[in-house]
Amino acid sequence: xEGPFKFKIAGxxxxxxxxxxxxxxxxxxxxxxxxxxxxxxxIIAFATTSIVHxxxxxxxxxxxxxxxxxxxxxxxxxxxxxxxxxxxxxxIEYFTKDGTxxxxxxxxxxKIVIAAGVSELxxxxxxxxxxxxxxxxxxRNNGDQLLYQVADRPEGSWSEPKTLIRTIPEVDxxxxxxxxxxxxxxxxxxxxxxQGKNLVVTYVCxxxxxxxxxxxxxxxxxxxxxxxxRILKYHQE
Numbered sequence: 001x002e003g004p005f006k007f008k009i010a011g012x013x014x015x016x017x018x019x020x021x022x023x024x025x026x027x028x029x030x031x032x033x034x035x036x037x038x039x040x041x042x043i044i045a046f047a048t049t050s051i052v053h054x055x056x057x058x059x060x061x062x063x064x065x066x067x068x069x070x071x072x073x074x075x076x077x078x079x080x081x082x083x084x085x086x087x088x089x090x091x092i093e094y095f096t097k098d099g100t101x102x103x104x105x106x107x108x109x110x111k112i113v114i115a116a117g118v119s120e121l122x123x124x125x126x127x128x129x130x131x132x133x134x135x136x137x138x139x140r141n142n143g144d145q146l147l148y149q150v151a152d153r154p155e156g157s158w159s160e161p162k163t164l165i166r167t168i169p170e171v172d173x174x175x176x177x178x179x180x181x182x183x184x185x186x187x188x189x190x191x192x193x194x195q196g197k198n199l200v201v202t203y204v205c206x207x208x209x210x211x212x213x214x215x216x217x218x219x220x221x222x223x224x225x226x227x228x229x230r231i232l233k234y235h236q237e
Contacts, residue, residue, distance in 0.1 A: 057085070096110060146203060181208040
């Protein structure tokens with residue numbers, strides 16, 4: 001398998017917990033519902049993030065269609081009615097360029113709502129600002145910045161990307177945490193830990209270098225390949 005991780009996504013499942021009153025999560029009964037039959041070609045990662053809003057569960061799939069002209073690349077928007085979660089594969093709707101929802105993904109009509117093209121991000125609602133906030137790691141330059149966009153609705157329109165972290169140390173040649181093989185990804189916000197205007201965010205860095213080499217940078221520097229936690233000042237402009 002090519003690439004640094006040596007794997008690819010082989011399927012998608014939804015974990016449904018109908019009763020989570022027990023204090024011990026080991027006592028929860030989890031139903032695993034296979035979403036894979038409903039995932040069309042071109043979707044690399046379906047559940048990059050998810051939100052429950054009104055009567056639907058929303059997702060921002062990472063979509064890359066190389067068979068179409070022009071090429072389509074970025075994060076689209078899908079949703080499943082909550083009442084249809086027993087059979088979600090047949091209930092997925094996609095947001096289109098004309099602002100409507102359709103079952104079945106039509107490359108000519110589907111809308112790229114966030115152009116990031118990432119397999120992990122966060123989209124969360126900030127009640128004080130009455131805005132949705134998307135946080136993700138730049139896909140450029142090995143993930144050298146943590147970015148954000150805001151919108152009034154999950155559908156957007158989304159603002160232009162702005163920086164939360166302008167320079168990521170692990171990919172900054174001026175930093176002691178830098179190595180030429182480093183790359184960073186999986187940037188996201190954790191609103192459950194946020195207090196006031198301080199955002200709690202995480203990202204992860206890894207190495208392109210062969211991990212089986214004894215001299216691998218990641219073997220000698222254990223700060224790689226584990227979440228980096230940052231607390232950031234944030235204000236809505």
